[in-house]
Amino acid sequence: MSSALSIAPSAGRRWGILVLLMALCFISHFNRASITSAGDERIIQQFGISPERMGLVYSSFLLAYTIFMIPGGWFIDRRGPRVAMACMGIGSAVFCAMTGVLGFGVLAAGQVWMTLMVVRCLMGVFSTPLHPGAARCIGGWFPPTQQPLANGTITGASVLAYALVHPVFGGLIDWVDWPKAFFVTGAITAGLALIWFVVARDLPVQGAEETPLAAEPEGDLQPPEILWDRRLVLLTLSYAAVGYFQYLFFYWLHYYFDQILKMDKLESRFYAGLPNLAMAVAMPLGGWITDQFERKRGVAVGRALMPKIAMTASSFLLLGGVFSTERFWIVFWFTLALGCLGLCESSFWTTAVQIGRGRGGTSAAIMNTGGNGIGLIAPMLTPVLSQWLGWKAGIGFGAVVCLLGAFCWLGIRPPASSARPKTAV
Secondary structure (H helix, E strand, C coil), X not given: CCCXXXXXXXXXXXXXXXXXXXXXXXXXXXXXXXXXXHHHHHXXXXXXXXXXXXXXXXXXXHHHHXXXXXXXXXXXXXXCXXXXXXXXXXXHHHHHHHHHHHHHCCCXXXXXXXXXXXXXXXXXXXXXXHHHHHHHHHHHHCCHHHHHHHHHHHHXXXXXXXXXXXXXXXXXXXXXXXXXXXXXXXXXXHHHHHHHHHHCCXXXXXXXXXXXXXXXXXXXXXXXXXXXXHHHHXXXXXXXXXXXXHHHXXXXXXXXXXXXXXXXXXXXXXXXXXXXXXXXXXXXXXXXXXXXXHHHHCHHHHHHHHHHHHHHHHHHHHHHHHCCCCHHHHHHHHHHHHHHHHCCHHHHHHHHHHHHHHHHHHHHXXXXXXXXXXXXXXXXXXXXXXXXXXXXXXXXXXXXXXXXXXXXXXXXCCCCCCCCCCECC
């Protein structure tokens, strides 16, 4: 039986795929985070929703995203990242627009909160292939020495969305109001998804047709083996700490600046974006530095070095922001904390795909399940802790979680080499 053979793609095609993946990651995370901007500035006041209930709306996306993450990884390995990422984009577009529909008075005020939870849950389900699919695609298109940088660039684009969402989506709200703002971003998402489906391919192949990805790749870990692989278990626990730390910032930093520190509207939008901007810049930078570490120290030592250093530093930098009293230093230390955490992102995604090899989508999805499983606790737990112990304690708890995640890397030894995802024969 004949098969299409993988060949080295041209640099132009490789970077074209990377740009499309960056665009899809950016807009998907922009849609995910825009609810916080609309919630803080309009929805909470308009419909009388408490911060604790709004935290449940935010977490509803993450809950569904987490529960369906592993099936999403299986779907990537069966159908390929091209189809999976296209479905993700269309689903995100539809439920982004549906969020806006609720602002047109179609429901009574008391029904909006529950309906928002349902709509955001469904958006979470369709978003599951995003990062595992992107990492699986990078594993097929890029040589091992370039994968950390490529993965860091993609995750950087996704976090850039959080840096820009409050000033950009907030400005869009000021211009057309929040319901129409969701329609605008939904339309942009649908357009990018269609471009991806037309232009992208799962793997660089020879010949006119691309073969489907292998259903049972020879020599690769089977699903039960992947679940109990010690490296992946520790990687998942460590990424859970990253998820908690990130979502703490993504969902509550703007509220903390706006409502707790009493910054004005423009200040809170701008300052809430700075830590995310720092993280977006740090992710590709961390990928490049990790490449250098691997060349000098070897893959097993070099790739694990960055998470150990960066996550430990992030913990102490967050505490610096918590215990500061002047606005400048609060923003400064928070920005450094999230930026430093971004340095280690590419190590996670590259290692997860290499552990799974032909089942890289599934192994990356398992890791991301942990990241979001613990991460989704942050939007709910932070206001509860803050109500009992104060907002400084609610924010500062993220430092403890992050430090525990750094310790996990003491037991993680990344694979010394990586095989690209295979095609079926």
